[in-house]
Each structure stands twice: as structure tokens, then as C-alpha cells.
Amino acid sequence: xxxxxxxxxxxxxxxxxxxxxxxxxxxxxxxxxxxxxxxxxxxxxxxxxxxxxxxxxxxxxxxxxxxxxxxxxxxxxxxxxxxxxxxxxxxxxxxxxxxxxxxxxxxxxxxxxxxxxxxxxxxxxxxxxxxxxxxxxxxxxxxxxxxxxxxxxxxxxxxxxxxxxxxxxxxxxxxxxxxxxxxxxxxxxxxxxxxxxxxxxxxxxxxxxxxxxxxxxxxxxxxxxxxxxxxxxxxxxxxxxxxxxxxxxxxxx
Numbered sequence: 001x002x003x004x005x006x007x008x009x010x011x012x013x014x015x016x017x018x019x020x021x022x023x024x025x026x027x028x029x030x031x032x033x034x035x036x037x038x039x040x041x042x043x044x045x046x047x048x049x050x051x052x053x054x055x056x057x058x059x060x061x062x063x064x065x066x067x068x069x070x071x072x073x074x075x076x077x078x079x080x081x082x083x084x085x086x087x088x089x090x091x092x093x094x095x096x097x098x099x100x101x102x103x104x105x106x107x108x109x110x111x112x113x114x115x116x117x118x119x120x121x122x123x124x125x126x127x128x129x130x131x132x133x134x135x136x137x138x139x140x141x142x143x144x145x146x147x148x149x150x151x152x153x154x155x156x157x158x159x160x161x162x163x164x165x166x167x168x169x170x171x172x173x174x175x176x177x178x179x180x181x182x183x184x185x186x187x188x189x190x191x192x193x194x195x196x197x198x199x200x201x202x203x204x205x206x207x208x209x210x211x212x213x214x215x216x217x218x219x220x221x222x223x224x225x226x227x228x229x230x231x232x233x234x235x236x237x238x239x240x241x242x243x244x245x246x247x248x249x250x251x252x253x
Contacts (some may be wrong), residue, residue: 024196185211192218217230220242
């Protein structure tokens with residue numbers, strides 16, 4: 001099947017859908033300048049052991065190692081802007097075609113693009129929490145100061161270390177968010193997978209739940225995924241080009 005035929009089929013499936021949801025991974029944010037930090041090519045793991053830099057156990061012992069590791073990524077996230085793929089998904093939601101987005105990303109670019117129903121299963125950088133007294137603060141000012149100074153942020157109330165509300169290795173995923181995502185998956189008749197390798201659980205297992213519920217599957221990703229053989233449409237391409245093209249064709253009908 002040619003790319004044009006695949007695009008046409010994807011448009012047809014979305015136009016027929018009554019309850020479509022999207023699942024997005026790092027590949028939707030790389031065009032905004034945010035690297036996939038799990039990829040060897042990104043360099044973020046080059047000189048760091050993830051279990052020493054990005055686990056909750058390591059964070060409790062030496063939070064400065066985590067903050068040293070995440071510093072270049074935090075700078076990129078703060079500067080990043082939603083790209084055409086984020087904006088197109090928000091447009092599809094505004095038109096009622098897309099009912100929600102489940103994302104593995106913590107960069108908040110979907111909500112900044114205008115999407116309103118976003119399930120951030122790996123957390124987000126919107127807030128920080130004190131590891132001692134559990135006070136919660138808006139993260140923006142702390143992250144701006146951290147990016148400028150490189151210093152570990154501390155709680156104003158008790159002096160404890162502040163941790164971004166992202167899920168580190170060894171932490172439980174946000175149960176309510178995952179349950180909300182699963183409820184949407186059970187209700188959907190179409191799942192659009194964009195920019196995810198589907199290698200990380202539980203997000204990587206959600207397409208199987210969608211299939212069990214009888215949903216159709218569209219995959220847009222550079223690399224193969226474990227769900228490709230069961231998908232109705234597989235498009236090997238850049239999400240920042242493919243999703244806007246699908247959206248334009250769909251809304252022009």
C-alpha cells in the first residue's frame with residue numbers, strides 16, 4: 001500500500017469513527033526539539049546509568065545527580081513549543097473527532113497546544129512535590145530558576161527537596177490517570193498511535209486492550225511496533241508531517 005493510499009484509509013477510518021483516542025510517545029515531541037531520552041542517539045544516557053540518575057531510589061539518596069542529569073532536558077522542555085502534530089490533534093479534539101489523548105510524554109505540549117482531555121501516564125512537569133512534607137507547588141518558577149542556576153530546588157515550607165511530578169524508575173504510575181486512560185480505551189472504536197515505539201508498559205499494552213474492545217488501529221511511527229501486524233493502517237513517516245496531512249484531508253471532506 002502506498003503512503004497516499006494509507007493516508008486515504010486513515011482518513012476514512014477517522015471519519016467513520018464515533019470514539020477515537022490517540023496514544024502518543026516521544027516521537028511526537030522530537031520535532032519540537034525534545035529528544036527521546038531513552039534513545040542511545042539522544043546522548044542523555046551516554047554518561048549516566050538510568051537506575052542511578054532517574055530512579056526514585058537514587059533520587060532519595062542523591063537528588064543532585066538527578067537534577068544534573070535532567071538539566072539539559074529541562075532547558076529544552078521549557079523552550080519547546082507545540083508543533084504541527086500537537087496542534088492537529090487539538091484541532092481534531094475541538095471538532096469532536098478525537099475524544100482524548102493518552103501520552104507517555106511529560107512535556108505538557110498537548111495541553112499547551114489546546115487539547116483538553118490529556119492523560120499523562122508518566123506524569124508531567126506542571127508541578128513539583130516536596131519529598132519531606134508533600135507540599136505541592138506550581139513548577140514554572142522553580143524550573144526557570146533551576147535552568148538558570150542548576151541548583152536543586154527546595155521546599156519553602158520545610159526545606160525538603162522538591163521533585164518534579166514525573167514518574168521515575170521504581171515509582172508507581174498515577175493510578176487514577178491510568179484508570180481514566182483505560183476507560184477511554186475500552187470505549188474507543190479507533191486508536192491512533194503516533195510517535196511511540198510501544199516498548200514501555202503500561203502504555204505499550206494499551207493497544208492490546210483497544211483490540212480486545214474491537215477498536216481499529218492506526219500506527220504512525222518511523223520504527224516498527226509490536227502492534228503493526230494487527231493494525232489496520234501503518235504509516236512509516238514523521239508524525240509532524242503525517243498527522244497534519246490526515247487532519248487537513250479529514251476536515252476538508
